[in-house]
Amino acid sequence: MKSAMKSLSLALAIAFWATQGFAQCSEVVYKEPKEERAALLADSIEGNALFSIVDGPGDSGRASDMCIALFTVEGRFVANTTTNRKGEFSFPGVLLPVGRYRLIASSKAFKDLNVLIELKQAPDTDPEKRNRILLHMRLKSLGSPTYATLLSVKVYQDRERR
Numbered sequence: 001m002k003s004a005m006k007s008l009s010l011a012l013a014i015a016f017w018a019t020q021g022f023a024q025c026s027e028v029v030y031k032e033p034k035e036e037r038a039a040l041l042a043d044s045i046e047g048n049a050l051f052s053i054v055d056g057p058g059d060s061g062r063a064s065d066m067c068i069a070l071f072t073v074e075g076r077f078v079a080n081t082t083t084n085r086k087g088e089f090s091f092p093g094v095l096l097p098v099g100r101y102r103l104i105a106s107s108k109a110f111k112d113l114n115v116l117i118e119l120k121q122a123p124d125t126d127p128e129k130r131n132r133i134l135l136h137m138r139l140k141s142l143g144s145p146t147y148a149t150l151l152s153v154k155v156y157q158d159r160e161r162r
Contacts, residue, residue, distance in 0.1 A: 025067035028106050030075040039118040046090035047133030049083045055144045062087030063137050066107045073100045110137040113146040
């Protein structure tokens, strides 16, 4: 009986945790950026969220459990996801036509990131040419801004092997 109660308690705790994460992601709303930067030309909308705990360049680690929401440039919601423990994100099962999208990354600890992405025709099969989006998140208490960059899949894979 005690083990059944423990299992039930654990299941309820996991369900509560999962719905809390989903609730946070569902609360992300479309916002026009304060300052528009050039669109990132990507062949897919997937990548990694990294964070820094100090001002300046460089990253300290991977940002897990971050909400990543995707909108059309007109502000229509497309999809959302959460970064995994490695900070990776993607939108599996979501077919995105060529065009411009607004990606908004949000968490309680980091400054929000609002980036314009221009999705190319089709992902290149050559990992030298294919790219991933890197989200460089900064603590809300830091002066440094959040920003996004592109990294080739090959360079990303090489970094992961180290």
